[in-house]
Amino acid sequence: MILTHFNPELPVTLACDASPYGLGAVISYRYPNGSDRPIAFASRSLAPAEKNYSQIDKEALGIIWGIKKFHSYLYGRKFKLITDHQPLIYIFNSEKGVSVTASARLQRYSLFLSGYEYEIEFRGTAKHANADSLSRLPLKSTEVDTSLKMVESFHIAQMEAIPVSNKQVQQETRNDRVLGLITTFTQDGWNTIHKDGEYAPYYSRRNELTVHQGCLMWGVRVIIPSKLRSQVLGQIHEGHLGVVKMKALARSFVWWPGIDQDIEKLAKACNGCQQNQNSPKGAPLNAWEWPSKPWDRVHIDFAGPFLGSMFLIMVDAHSKWPEVIKMKNITSESTINVLRTIFSRNGIPSRIVSDNGPQFTSQEFENFMQLNGI
Template identity: 50%
Template structure:
């Protein structure tokens, strides 16, 4: 028995599977290539409450964005000295601004013209999700100079957003320590006006004994004089508690406490 040895190139009985898996000749597979960036831009535009055609049309009508569009296409000036304040906001971002389908983009965010910004704000505001959620969504989709301020103004003027906003946590109650003796700590404040007069009220925290003095003026000097008489009858306290009104933080009153050896 003899064998006819052939090289692989001379084989003509290749199976069908190998022919299906290997491209014939050097022809490439007929696959459509996609630009990932282009697909993302299309998705961004489709996510907006306004169409890309409308954004393109309003961009041309917007006096500021028309200039930005032209400068982005033809070249930005070397400095912003001759630009107005509205254009300076775009000049600082000039290296991140691009054009797609006649629409301006800052990074991945679509720059919305002035005339249709209110519609975009209404869409962001739908559901009264709150300022944090609205800013988060805006950071993904849209931008224009002052958008954060516009969102904050919208939320502050919306009663529904104010009613649904989370309340701040309650501060823990810190009770006063009970004094060990009478006149150790006194609490002072002004009451009035009543019938044209003010009243200085000093209460002992231990015995709850009140001292009430009618006053025609409530200056720091007059307050020191009244407290000096009260202390002369009851003794020097260790501490004095007030609401830090102007009389109690004035230099005259601070010197009075320092010389008498008690603190506020």
């Protein structure tokens, strides 16, 4: 076999194939007489997890890997994608767009492929010999695709965050009469017989449903089978966050038809949640600007009673210097006396900030402030 040099004038073909243990790809030029002459070859072994893929997923993986491998030859130009796997021709048909019923993995692959301009072409195994034999005699390396791994681990993280194990969800999804059917529809296609009644909430979301490790997902949320719902609800209820926060918490991880109503019912019947529901929103914090010099602005308040005494606390906003004075009583008169001693030591501040307690709003106190020019 003779390799040829790169020639941007000639049409490019990429042939990909997968065997039970490896992937192979050949990038070639198509000469005017119809013959393909290879530019480069590549092959790799399947990682253990990839060996468990269905054949169609393996073939699809081969295409994605081949395109990534030869990205610099393919990106931004038209090329022919050649596979010996007939179903992929329909699934990855760039003109039709991705079928919404394709598996989550194939959907992600299609999304990746949408970045390229290609026509997909079927070629029987006999003519597909190059890529086919490469996939059967792969190089030892596996170089698992990290971006796809990240997607997988995101789904796994979503499942780990919920209070039931993905094994449980998997099993109960299978056992659940409705979810079992929905799983089949999601994988094999929907029919209009099952679009009403208990199927309606799923039917209306059918384009957003995927199956991941035997669990149904709506977007990023795991669909909880009916048997596990009260358990998950119990977990969401922990902490008595009130109906709004519970809904928000649920929304990031789980879903089932009527989950919002279930949460509302739960919160209504619970005293703890009612209290949280009614507590007012915290006032927004008003940040004071930092004064440029010490003793420019001081904050004043009383603390206590502590061990039978009250304390006047004064803090300089610039240096955080505290003055803490034990007081027998907290009348305006004794407050003024204490301030006199502090001011005689530290000078008179430009501003005093208080909570407008009665000591700080009395006529006496205001006269004292005016006298000091504060």
